[in-house]
Amino acid sequence: MVLDRLFRPKPALTAGRALYAAVVEQARRPDLYAQMGVPDTVEGRFEAYTLHVVLLLDRLKGQGAAAAETSQALFDTYVGALDDALREMGVGDLSVGKKMRKLGEAFYGRVKNYEAAFEALPDTGPLEALLLRTAYEGAEGATASRLAAYVVEQRAVLAGEPLDDLLTGQAGWAAR
Secondary structure, three states: OOHHHHHHHHHHHHHHHHHHHHHHHHHOOHHHHHOOOOOOHHHHHHHHHHHHHHHHHHHHOOOHHHHHHHHHHHHHHHEEEEEEHHHHOOOHHHHHHHHHHHHHHHEEEEHHHEEEEHHOOOOOOHHHHOOOOOOOOOOOOOOOOOOOHHHHHHHHHHHOHHHHHOOOOOOOOOOO
């Protein structure tokens, strides 16, 4: 009994891991790639995962200590998954640190840019421009209006999600 309580993960860690699992499930939805045109590449998937993590972090921001702990656990789980993915792709131990630093910089840049794009809403122009630069890698002829509408919809659904649900690892995404 005592050992069980001693070694049980903190609720925020459990919630962060569950939220990351929800991110993975949502970011792997075929419609993101087939209907919205996100490239089904390593870079495209990185952008899809990052987008969904950012949406959850945005929802949890400013919601108190428990939300901050859950956000940190979500971020830590995300970073751990990136590290694991690099290693599975064959990146050597000596290079993983450098690549993780680059991915970390990219992530923080995305967070800053998404925050600015969210502040500009309901004008979706900045969000579409950001998605074109990131998710679509500047692909010629790409249009981000459908993905921008998806982001706005997911953000609205998460805003209506009870905080207690998020703090127990339950993320409700909009059905598509």
